[in-house]
Amino acid sequence: MSEQFAEDQKVHGVPSIEHDGDILLSARGVTVGFGPKIILQDLDLDVRKGEILGFVGGSGTGKSVLMRAILGLTPKRTGTIKVFGYDLAKASEQERKTVERRWGVLFQQGALFSSLTVKQNIQVPMREHLNLSPRLMDELAGLKLELVGLPQDAADKFPSELSGGMVKRASLARALALDPDLVFLDEPTSGLDPIGAAAFDKLIANLSETLGLTVYMVTHDLDSLHSICDRIAVLGEKRVLVIGTIDEMMKNEHPWVMSYFRGERALRRF
Numbered sequence: 001m002s003e004q005f006a007e008d009q010k011v012h013g014v015p016s017i018e019h020d021g022d023i024l025l026s027a028r029g030v031t032v033g034f035g036p037k038i039i040l041q042d043l044d045l046d047v048r049k050g051e052i053l054g055f056v057g058g059s060g061t062g063k064s065v066l067m068r069a070i071l072g073l074t075p076k077r078t079g080t081i082k083v084f085g086y087d088l089a090k091a092s093e094q095e096r097k098t099v100e101r102r103w104g105v106l107f108q109q110g111a112l113f114s115s116l117t118v119k120q121n122i123q124v125p126m127r128e129h130l131n132l133s134p135r136l137m138d139e140l141a142g143l144k145l146e147l148v149g150l151p152q153d154a155a156d157k158f159p160s161e162l163s164g165g166m167v168k169r170a171s172l173a174r175a176l177a178l179d180p181d182l183v184f185l186d187e188p189t190s191g192l193d194p195i196g197a198a199a200f201d202k203l204i205a206n207l208s209e210t211l212g213l214t215v216y217m218v219t220h221d222l223d224s225l226h227s228i229c230d231r232i233a234v235l236g237e238k239r240v241l242v243i244g245t246i247d248e249m250m251k252n253e254h255p256w257v258m259s260y261f262r263g264e265r266a267l268r269r270f
């Protein structure tokens with residue numbers, strides 16, 4: 001058992017999230033590759049508690065690979081990743097479960113189970129991590145639907161019966177099933193029309209503010225980056241090239257950052 005976990009157990013009975021000041025997630029010297037191909041090299045990153053961090057970068061730069069490495073789904077070759085103070089590479093089974101209970105993930109395309117109803121999808125993490133009665137799980141699923149702005153009658157629908165925007169909301173409800181402190185969102189507004197995307201952005205910003213949720217969001221959506229992100233990280237040259245506020249991005253002189261934030265497409269927004 002790590003010292004951190006032992007201390008948490010002693011002080012709180014359950015682990016607290018107050019680790020490393022306000023840093024919820026830190027990556028140091030992370031290298032990830034497939035065969036001879038190195039995707040990320042010596043990458044450093046800090047995610048602060050309560051922030052909405054937007055992750056951008058050219059196609060194929062490794063945004064999804066990094067997210068999967070943080071989640072422990074893709075192995076890294078070197079480096080350390082700590083989430084809530086725990087290094088998952090060294091964590092015990094119990095510590096890993098503790099961390100998994102505190103994060104929620106919305107994968108690209110929503111990734112709901114097509115053979116399960118919305119309610120059953122939301123209850124998947126509950127079944128895995130909690131020991132609750134079916135009645136309580138139904139009540140909780142209802143609350144999550146409300147939280148993401150879906151009507152209660154969506155509970156018994158299958159994903160194929162939902163619009164794209166509703167699928168995103170249902171996936172978010174599932175990511176929030178265990179009241180996480182941190183959510184990972186992989187391109188949450190892709191495929192939504194601008195009005196749907198703006199509504200989804202507003203929902204994420206509200207949840208972050210009201211629940212104190214930390215949001216790690218991979219996105220190509222310039223509107224999201226401008227409207228809800230506290231900071232933006234740019235992935236390029238196998239590492240985090242720059243990280244800062246949107247104002248800092250707008251002033252940055254790196255050619256890719258300039259063309260992304262001040263290029264023709266970006267300026268069309270104004």
Ligand SMILES: Nc1ncnc2c1ncn2[C@@H]1O[C@H](COP(=O)(O)OP(=O)(O)OP(=O)(O)O)[C@@H](O)[C@H]1O
Nearest residue numbers: 034035037039057058059060061062063064065066
């Ligand atoms: N399991 C894997 N095996 C081999 N190569 C992989 C694997 N997963 C990802 N890659 C490669 O890693 C690189 C980064 O992929 P990744 O999906 O992280 O990019 P991305 O930045 O998320 O791109 P996009 O914005 O287009 O979604 C790509 O060249 C991809 O082909």
